[in-house]
Amino acid sequence: MAIGDVFEVTTGSCSDLYYVDTGMYDVEEYGSVYLLDDERPALVDTGIGTNYERILDLLDHAGVAPEDLAVIAVTHVHLDHAGGAGLLAEVCPNAEVYVHERGAPHLLDPTRLWEGTKAAVGEQIDFYTEPEPVSEDRLTTLTDGDEIDLGTHSLLAHHAPGHAPHQMAFEDPANDAVFTADAAGIYTPSTDEVHVTSPPPQFDLEQALTDVEMLADLDPETLLYAHFGPAPTADRLETYAERLDSWVADVAAVREDAESDEAVIEHFQTTLETPAVWSDVKARAEIGMNVRGVLRYLDAE
Numbered sequence: 352m353a354i355g356d357v358f359e360v361t362t363g364s365c366s367d368l369y370y371v372d373t374g375m376y377d378v379e380e381y382g383s384v385y386l387l388d389d390e391r392p393a394l395v396d397t398g399i400g401t402n403y404e405r406i407l408d409l410l411d412h413a414g415v416a417p418e419d420l421a422v423i424a425v426t427h428v429h430l431d432h433a434g435g436a437g438l439l440a441e442v443c444p445n446a447e448v449y450v451h452e453r454g455a456p457h458l459l460d461p462t463r464l465w466e467g468t469k470a471a472v473g474e475q476i477d478f479y480t481e482p483e484p485v486s487e488d489r490l491t492t493l494t495d496g497d498e499i500d501l502g503t504h505s506l507l508a509h510h511a512p513g514h515a516p517h518q519m520a521f522e523d524p525a526n527d528a529v530f531t532a533d534a535a536g537i538y539t540p541s542t543d544e545v546h547v548t549s550p551p552p553q554f555d556l557e558q559a560l561t562d563v564e565m566l567a568d569l570d571p572e573t574l575l576y577a578h579f580g581p582a583p584t585a586d587r588l589e590t591y592a593e594r595l596d597s598w599v600a601d602v603a604a605v606r607e608d609a610e611s612d613e614a615v616i617e618h619f620q621t622t623l624e625t626p627a628v629w630s631d632v633k634a635r636a637e638i639g640m641n642v643r644g645v646l647r648y649l650d651a652e
Contacts, residue, residue, distance in 0.1 A: 352540070354379055355405050357412040362581040363572035365526045367504065370580060371409040373398040375431060376478045376633045380539050380579045380626070382431065385530060387523065388413045390502025393422035394446075395521060395530045396577055397435035400480035406439060420446040422499055424506055426532035427518035428454035429550075430468045430479060432577060437461070437483030448485050449499055451510065452492040454517030458485040471551055471643075475636045493519065506530075509569070513559030514548065520566060528573035528581075534562040536591045537578040539626040545591050546626075547598045547641060548578070554644040556599050563592045602645040616642045 352358075354374030367388045375382025375398060384406050385395040392415045398406060410417060420443040425433045428450060436448055436458055450458055457464040461482040469476045493499075495510035499521075507522040511534040521530040537546040549559075566574075567588045574584050602615065609615045616639050625634035 352379060355408065357409050358580075360385075360573075360575070360581045363527060363583060365528055365573055365581065368523075368526060368528075368575075369409060369413050370575075371405050371412075372579070373405050374402055375399055376475060376630070378629050378633050380541060380628045381537075381633070383577060383579045384409065385575060386410065386413055386415065387501055387504050387506075388415060389504045391421035391500070392419060393424055393499065393501050393506065394420065394439070395424050395506070395575075396426055396432045396532075397423060397439050399431050399478065400434035400438050400482055401478060403435040403438050406435065407442065417443045418445055422446060422501065422506075423448045424499060424521060425450045425454070425458070426521065426530060426577065427451065427515050428457045428464060429515060429533075430464065430482060432532065433458065434479060434482050437485050438480075440485050440489055441483065446489075447491050448489055449491050449493055451508070451517040451519050452494055455490055455492045457517075458490060459487055460484055467552075472640060473636060475633075475640075495519075509565060511562040511565065513555050513557075513562040514550075515553050520562075522569055522571070523575075526573065527571055528575050529566060529569055529571040530575045530577070531566065532577055534559070535566055535574055535576065535588060536594070538574075538576040538580065538582055538587070539628060540580050540582070541628050542626050543582075544626065545587055545594065547591075547594050549595075549598065549641045549644040549648070551640070551644040551647045554648050556595060556648060559595055560592055563588050563595070598641075599645050599648070602642055603649055606646065606649070612643075612646050615646065
């Protein structure tokens, strides 16, 4: 497995499904974009925009010409998921971009999103490309329960606002699978571990746990992680709920005795183990971002 590699998903009952390792943040096993090859071919998510030609390689691998792509389904507008939407819409002229109604203004005019991302991700912004807008005539808004018909497959939208108010998970009933966005955490195949994600400014623990319960109620055979790749559902959702709870409790406990919030961040950056496949720069930034998200959540309680 390496950056730029394209894989066919054969987990569980999945068919007609491929994904590419986009090399997000210049590391393996972090950013995946999926392609459902159907009568109306569909991408799920777009990556950060940097090296978006790797997504074009995904299309080429499946034999889908850019002009034949019909759907770009964005799980939410955080730029690690939607940063390439405008760029891909330009090179895939017949693709309609689908996004939750609360995220649509940020794709039409990504100025505020770009500034907010710089504040949220800190030094990681060096890995990003400033997003291009999506034109209004190419944008379709979704809300909970909406369906995108692809032919044999469909994408059913399930609102999952614990990570962000504009987040949706997409269920693919034909594959008995769910594209989890960030609602089920971050998965690393090489270690078979699920890690928490709790970025600022809109992480909400109670709602995030509700989102995990919603995914569990769908009872999918396969989870299709945006970060990273497919995995059998097994007990991963239950495990993630437990880790979310303990993660927030751990941050709160360390904060009680810390001199400052920066000291809390430093504590976890120096003590928390991260997958070896992530670089030290990525791991440190990831931890810092997730701690800041929890601290903000605690302040808002």
